[in-house]
Amino acid sequence: MDIGLIGLPRSGKTTIFNLLTHSHAETSAYGGKAESRKGLAPVPDERLDWLAGLYQPKKLTPAQLQVVDVPGLARGESQGPNRFLNDVRLVDALIHVVRGFESELGEGAAPLKDLEDMELEIGLSDLDLVEKRRERLKSGKKMTPENRHEMELLDILYQALEEGRRLDQLDLAEDDRRLLSGYQFLTLKPMIWLLNLDDDSFKSGDYPDRSAIQAMAAEKNIPLVLMAGAIEQEIQDLDADDRAEFMRDLGVAETGTARLAKAAYDHLGLISFLTAGEDEVRAWTIERGTAAKEAAGKIHSDIERGFIRAEVVAFTALQEAGNMVKAKEQGQVRLEGKEYVMQDGDIVNFRFNV
Secondary structure, three states: OEEEEEOOOOOOHHHHHHHHHOOOOOOOOHHHOOOOEEEEEEOOOHHHHHHHHHHOOOEEEOOEEEEEEOOOOOOOOOOOOOHHHHHHOOOOEEEEEEEEOOOOOOOOOOHHHHHHHHHHHHHHHHHHHHHHHHHHHHHOOOOOHHHHHHHHHHHHHHHHHHOOOOHHHOOOOHHHHHHHHHHOOHHHOOEEEEEEEOHHHHHHOOOOOHHHHHHHHHHHOOOEEEEOHHHHHHHHOOOHHHHHHHHHHHOOOOOHHHHHHHHHHHHHOEEEEEEEOOOEEEEEEEEOOOEHHHHHHHHOHHHHHOEEEEEEEEHHHHHHHOOHHHHHHOOOOEEEOOOOEOOOOEEEEEEEOO
């Protein structure tokens, strides 16, 4: 799963990239650069830390997402080819980093306008794609039944985009979504808004145009996550005890990166199952609704091919029992077949034979 970080120049986007991927990419004046950066972002998961304390494994492996730091979009770039649009079409989901602080150039925060501008830009880009495809279909020598259906679908998309709606707000049939997948429409990609605030706004929870932004996020069904990049950098540089104390003083239970990861997983329909032992404690990312046999294939194709049973215990049940022996004594560990639908936080040992 590739997640693209997008935003206008000087939104703090590369700072967020560094926080997510534990990188040290140069942030100053990055808005003028033309190349995207990629990095792997470990997904914070306190369940792994607890399991590591229980098993003392040789290796601890969190789930990871690939994050792409796309060059900042200058207003008006949606018309015609540019590196921003080329790179952003290749990702699976988008996080729009919005500036909620005064820039180094003395520009005040205008997050609502920045959100509206970005939605306009990507909407115009999708509209351009629809118009070009319609023209190609019209100029074709023969209009097949499949072409006619596609034209009817494109007419629906065109009207929605003309009205300023996102394509992911349309009630499209699954077959139509598959038909459109090759276009890589930007407003069909899952979107999260990350409002990057200054310290005071983050601590107070108040920021410019808050009510209007919350209403727009609700209307478009887009998760809204608040973060203060400067505070997050301080938190990340502290040791565990100091980090916990600092967060208590702020009145927050989780870091911004953890809240962002949870919002991304929830919005993208992802969950994690866990494997645990003395060799390794690891989180594996799967789509919600994945069956046990298919989940086994995430570890190795041989395990899926030779799947017999899945030995499963919920993380909360294991944590309450204290260890696996007690969990088994309490009847919390169960055997599940290949059709079992995996749940978030399942700790699994797959039995197989090849």
